[in-house]
Amino acid sequence: MRKPRDFDAELKALEDKGRELKTRKVQQLGELVIATGADQLGTDELAGALVAIAETKDTAKREAWAKRGVMFFESRSRRTAHASQRNPRSAQAQSGSTQSTASGTGSQ
Incomplete structure (x- = not known):
């Protein structure tokens, strides 16, 4: 049963x-x-x-903002990568304590 x-x-x-x-x-x-x-x-x-x-309904503006957002996150990831190469100990602490804001926050 x-x-x-x-x-x-x-x-x-x-x-x-x-x-x-x-x-x-x-x-x-x-x-x-x-x-x-x-x-x-x-x-x-x-x-x-x-x-x-x-x-805003203007798709050109929205696409420009999206590209700018991508560039913002890419520049942040490069800075984080450079910082981790200089100081591996602080990079380990950062990666364990923060989450990526890029995931889960897309346009809805």
Whole structure:
């Protein structure tokens, strides 16, 4: 005879996973704001800029912003690689304590 499924436990596990993913996304977005230097902007300025970007339908602008974002992350990865070659001990500490903000934060 088959064991009955515990739907309540499965639902709770899914809700917990959803909360964990949302928390990770919020953390990564915060890290992205800090990494780009946008944390120096006022809250109103940052919100206004993000609203303007989200409302933009011009694909050429969006593609230009995407290319600039790729260049930003590539330059950061090169700097991180150069730093790790100079000081392997600090590179190990950094890689273990931070996550890539490039993954999981794509346009949605």
